[in-house]
Amino acid sequence: MSAAIRLLRLGTVPGWMSQAVYHALAETMHSDRPDTIVVCTPNNPYLCLGYFQHSGDVFDKTALQKAGIPVYKRRIGGGATYLDKDQLFYQFIFNNRHVPVSPEKSYRHFLQVPLETLQHFGLESRLRAVNELEVNGRRIAGIGGGRIGEASVVVGNFLFDFDYETMSRVWRAPCPGYREIAREALRQRVYTLKDCAPQLQPDEVEAELIRRFSAHFNQPVVEGTLTPEESQAIVRWRHKLTDLSETECETSIHRPRPLKIAAGVFVHHGACVLPGRKERYVSVLEQDGRIARIMAQDGLPRRLKEMENHPVPQAWAALEALLVQSGIQVESKTWPQN
Structure with a gap:
């Protein structure tokens, strides 16, 4: 050329x-x-x-x-x-x-x-x-x-x-x-x-x-x-x-997606349904293969904060398990399926 x-x-x-x-x-x-x-x-x-x-x-x-x-x-x-x-x-x-x-x-x-x-x-x-x-x-x-x-x-x-x-x-x-x-x-x-x-x-x-x-x-x-x-x-x-x-x-590919901030940095959210059909959200910062920060609305388990600094994908499974154990349904989410 x-x-x-x-x-x-x-x-x-x-x-x-x-x-x-x-x-x-x-x-x-x-x-x-x-x-x-x-x-x-x-x-x-x-x-x-x-x-x-x-x-x-x-x-x-x-x-x-x-x-x-x-x-x-x-x-x-x-x-x-x-x-x-x-x-x-x-x-x-x-x-x-x-x-x-x-x-x-x-x-x-x-x-x-x-x-x-x-x-x-x-x-x-x-x-x-x-x-x-x-x-x-x-x-x-x-x-x-x-x-x-x-x-x-x-x-x-x-x-x-x-x-x-x-x-x-x-x-x-x-x-x-x-x-x-x-x-x-x-x-x-x-x-x-x-x-x-x-x-x-x-x-x-x-x-x-x-x-x-x-x-x-x-x-x-x-x-x-x-x-x-x-x-x-x-x-x-x-x-x-x-x-x-x-x-x-x-x-054909439309689905909820995390917000990408930079390489390895994503903001996720999960829509959760509490008993009585109350809807609450959990917001999660994934950074370089770990959960860096979690913010959960009132009504969601305080123990979710324990997932901070844990590596993914194990942390995703633990987060969902904690919600289910608390009688909370995860209606939609942007983090990966378990």
Whole structure:
């Protein structure tokens, strides 16, 4: 592969366009189109759902309306994210033939560049769990990827700052304890460059990232522009991204899911029915293979707290056994089946 890679430095763009551009480039990809790297920043906040997520499962409708933040649904995987002007995006849209078939190898192939960029600035960085970039053991990027038509897509960002309060406020939470656990876990495990390297500016990070492309891919990288066909496709995708309706693929796998905060960090909940048909919730933070915290509503056994610091999956079985022994039915849950 010797053809030049096209670089699109789009600067600051509308939020919808920061998502639409890579969808449009992937949709219009064919054999004579160049592999492309996009670098841009959204000029307004928005929320973005992964392809396999349902808006009603992830976000609180009332909170969304109060916040007035638009929601877009991308056609690649990953979890729900909050995005705004304090994030620098990098997006790789390459022909499928030029990318490893294995998702793990594909992520490593593309994420090596942002990883080395962070390391260049003296940050202790690593790639964890296939597609998560960490600094000092904490998540510092939102990464997603997948295949659209003839293109392989990997997208990510550098978090210069993050609005923890807005993200935690719009999550759908079955009870206050769940939101409290999720908010605290978000602050503990999602890191920003403002926290670890406040002197860094977006333009210098962007310049270092771009400087590394050619050597990493062993190809020339040439700055270019969008074609008229691609520009038209971007406009079409603006409307497609706002379609949050369920697809056949989603419906076939629809089930309650835990909230992922970072690699190895999940917030679970269980809906419990007490004698007399009273409903109560237990909220659980799973962290690095152990139950880190439990919050149970009134009426649930206080002994549930004894499960903290115990390893999973044994702790899940013990938690459910304690509920059953107390005459409590677990109606639904997001932790694994025993």
